[in-house]
Amino acid sequence: EVQLVESGGGLVQPGGSLRLSCAASGFTFSTYWMSWVRQTPGKGLEWVASIKRDESEKYYVDSVKGRFTISRDNAKNSLYLHMNTLRAEDTAVYYCVREGGYSYEIWGQGTMVTVSS
């Protein structure tokens, strides 16, 4: 069964850091682009970042450039999102997503990140 399981969310103070992880299973992780998409409670979806199969290309939404870093470990079938200098507006559910067919094909269950003092 194809599965994505996020972890690492929690409560962090403004200016703090957090690392999200996503464990992939049931497919050949190294052959897919992967992304993070977030959703503020009660609001819509926002694409955050994407990474190519071999990490040679990475893309970020403007609001997180310079603060967030997407990475992956194909040997461990894992995707990461390193988040620094967190702001209140980064509070959201963060979804790990597998890309395919020019779309976000498979979604994890999400992990909640709350930035508050």
Add this chain to the structure above:
Amino acid sequence: QSVLTQPPSVSAAPGQKVTISCSGSSSNIGSNYVAWYQQLPGTAPKLLIYENNKRPSGIPDRFSGSKSGTSATLGITGLQIGDEADYYCGTWDSGLSAGVFGGGTKLTVL
């Protein structure tokens, strides 16, 4: 504001048909494939339509997608109570080098 524009809400009776529009520009919908996602209450989004009009395995043919120029449309026929959800369109924006979504449309089946 979202890069892609969707109506905030639509409604229709069970058994009826509804369409949800998604408007963009030449740098996103006009030059890239469109996908649609369904988010049932309290769950993660699920891919409904990809490459403008293709359905993943397991998605019933009551759901359809189309694209014309810088706009796309999701159609749902034979509405069921279980179709009540938020629906999002999404694509890549070549000018921004970023993924973009619509603001979402809440479907109510009356």
